[in-house]
Amino acid sequence: MYAVIRTGGKQYRVAPGDVLQVEKLEAQDGAIEFNEVLAASTGSNEDGKGLAKPSSAKVLATVLEDGRAKKVLVFHFKRKKQYKKMQGHRQSYTQIRIDEIQVNGESFKPAR
Numbered sequence: 001m002y003a004v005i006r007t008g009g010k011q012y013r014v015a016p017g018d019v020l021q022v023e024k025l026e027a028q029d030g031a032i033e034f035n036e037v038l039a040a041s042t043g044s045n046e047d048g049k050g051l052a053k054p055s056s057a058k059v060l061a062t063v064l065e066d067g068r069a070k071k072v073l074v075f076h077f078k079r080k081k082q083y084k085k086m087q088g089h090r091q092s093y094t095q096i097r098i099d100e101i102q103v104n105g106e107s108f109k110p111a112r
Helices: none
Strands: 002-007 010-014 019-023 031-034 037-041 058-068 072-078 083-089 092-103 106-108
Antiparallel strands (some): 002 037, 019 092, 092 106
């Protein structure tokens, strides 16, 4: 069982129990619901025959932490012109755990 969701301008293939880092999200009370499900597999076969129409699908997740990634240094340099510029960037992220995938009235939770 898996689903493909879109958040933060990116697409992620998620399954119940997965932990992943996504772009910074504003979460109320630590729970997030993803309604923008692009595809969902309802069967155990991975050949694509168990794909469901994602119109009624949603993915429920729990926020584990908010943080910032390691610093990425950006260095601009033009030779013979005495031009150098250094800039750093740290991207904010939200770490989430996928708790449940609901498709067409069925609920899929992680195996414990």
